[in-house]
Amino acid sequence: MQFRTLGNSGLKVSVLSFGAWQLGDSAYWGSHAQDQGAETVRVALDQGITLFETAEIYGNGTSERLLGQALGPDRKRVILATKVLPQNCIPDRLRAACEASLKRLGTDYIDLYQIHWPFRQKPVLDVQGRSLEIEPNVMEACEILRTLQGEGKIRYVGLSNFGGEDLNDWFFQGTAESNQIGYNIVSRAVEYDVLPATRSHQLGVLAYMPLLQGLLAVPWKTVDDIPVARRRTRHFSSHRDGVRHGEQGFEGQLLETVTRLREFSEAIGVPMATMCLCWVLAQPGVTSAIIGAREPKQLLRNLQAGTLDLGPAAIAQLNEISGPLKLAMGRNADLWQGEQTSRIG
Numbered sequence: 001m002q003f004r005t006l007g008n009s010g011l012k013v014s015v016l017s018f019g020a021w022q023l024g025d026s027a028y029w030g031s032h033a034q035d036q037g038a039e040t041v042r043v044a045l046d047q048g049i050t051l052f053e054t055a056e057i058y059g060n061g062t063s064e065r066l067l068g069q070a071l072g073p074d075r076k077r078v079i080l081a082t083k084v085l086p087q088n089c090i091p092d093r094l095r096a097a098c099e100a101s102l103k104r105l106g107t108d109y110i111d112l113y114q115i116h117w118p119f120r121q122k123p124v125l126d127v128q129g130r131s132l133e134i135e136p137n138v139m140e141a142c143e144i145l146r147t148l149q150g151e152g153k154i155r156y157v158g159l160s161n162f163g164g165e166d167l168n169d170w171f172f173q174g175t176a177e178s179n180q181i182g183y184n185i186v187s188r189a190v191e192y193d194v195l196p197a198t199r200s201h202q203l204g205v206l207a208y209m210p211l212l213q214g215l216l217a218v219p220w221k222t223v224d225d226i227p228v229a230r231r232r233t234r235h236f237s238s239h240r241d242g243v244r245h246g247e248q249g250f251e252g253q254l255l256e257t258v259t260r261l262r263e264f265s266e267a268i269g270v271p272m273a274t275m276c277l278c279w280v281l282a283q284p285g286v287t288s289a290i291i292g293a294r295e296p297k298q299l300l301r302n303l304q305a306g307t308l309d310l311g312p313a314a315i316a317q318l319n320e321i322s323g324p325l326k327l328a329m330g331r332n333a334d335l336w337q338g339e340q341t342s343r344i345g
C-alpha cells in the first residue's frame with residue numbers, strides 16, 4: 001500500500017481508503033451489505049488501509065456505530081473520518097452532532113471531521129415560502145469547529161462536495177485540510193473547476209465513488225441490469241425511477257465508454273476495477289480513493305490499485321477513451337442534480 005500526505009495536515013493516509021457507507025445503510029445497499037462488514041474492516045486493516053471514512057447520515061448513525069465496533073482498539077492506529085450534515089452546522093446543533101458521532105464511533109476524538117455538503121444549498125421552503133431550516137453560517141460553524149479542535153474532539157476539518165465558490169466562502173472564515181469529491185473515469189466534471197480550486201487551496205482530495213458505486217467493477221449490458229438506486233446519477237435518463245436531475249442523461253455514451261474501457265483493461269491485462277482506481281489515483285492532486293466494499297473478496301480484488309502504476313501512456317489512452325463523455329456531461333460536478341439545481345458551485 002502506498003501513502004500520501006493529506007493537504008497540509010501532515011497526516012499520511014493510504015491511497016485506498018475504506019468507505020463505510022455500505023456497513024450501515026441496508027436501505028440503500030441491501031441488508032446483505034452488513035453481513036461481512038466487520039470482517040471486511042478487519043481485512044482492510046490487515047492490508048494496510050489507514051483511512052476509514054463514514055458519515056452521521058449513513059444508516060442514521062448505524063455506519064458510525066458498526067465501524068467503531070469493528071475497529072475496536074485498532075481505532076488508535078487509524079485515521080478516522082466522519083461527516084456532519086450542513087443543517088447540523090448551526091450553533092445549537094454542531095457540538096451535539098459531533099459528540100453524538102464520537103459516542104457512536106466509540107472514540108474520544110475524530111481525526112477528520114468533514115462538512116458533508118456546502119452551506120449555500122437552497123433552503124427548504126414551506127408552502128408560504130418561508131425557510132424551514134435555520135441556515136448554517138460559515139463564520140459561526142468555523143468558530144465552533146475551532147473550539148472542538150481546542151478541546152481535542154476533532155483533529156482536522158475536512159470539506160465534502162465543495163466547489164470553487166464554496167471553498168472561497170469557507171476559507172474567508174476558516175481552514176480545512178481536504179475536500180471529498182465524486183470522481184471516477186466516467187464522471188470527470190470536477191476536472192473543470194472543482195479540482196483546480198481544491199488544489200489552489202492546497203487541500204487533499206478524497207475521491208468518492210471511484211467505481212461509480214460498482215458500475216465500473218461488474219459487467220452490465222443494459223441499464224435495466226443496474227440496481228435502481230445506482231442509476232440515478234446524471235449519466236441516466238430522467239425517465240428512470242428516482243432520477244431528479246431533469247436531463248436526458250448519457251446512457252448510450254456511458255455504455256459505449258464502459259465497453260471501450262473494458263476492452264482496454266483486457267488488452268493491458270489489468271482488471272477493470274483496478275484499472276479505474278489506478279486512473280483516479282493518477283490524477284493530479286488526488287490523495288486517496290475511498291472504496292466501498294461489501295465483502296473481503298471485493299476489497300482484496302481492488303487492493304492491487306494501492307501499488308500499481310499504469311504509466312503515462314495507459315493513462316493518456318484512458319483519458320482519450322473517457323474524453324467524449326466528459327465533454328458531453330459538461331461542468332456540473334453534482335452527480336445527481338441538474339445544472340439549475342446543482343449543489344456544487
Ligand SMILES: NC(=O)c1ccc[n+]([C@@H]2O[C@H](COP(=O)([O-])OP(=O)(O)OC[C@H]3O[C@@H](n4cnc5c(N)ncnc54)[C@H](OP(=O)(O)O)[C@@H]3O)[C@@H](O)[C@H]2O)c1
Binds near residue numbers: 019214
Ligand atoms: N461525500 C459524499 O457525498 C459521498 C457520497 C458517496 C459516497 N461517499 C463515501 O465514499 C465511499 C465509497 O463510495 P462507493 O461506495 O460508491 O464506492 P465505489 O467503490 O464506487 O463502489 C462500491 C461498490 O462497488 C462494488 N464493488 C467494489 N469493488 C468491487 C469488485 N472488485 N467487484 C465487484 N463489485 C465491486 C460493490 O457493490 P455491491 O455492493 O453491489 O457488491 C461496492 O459496494 C462510501 O462508502 C462513502 O464513505 C461519500
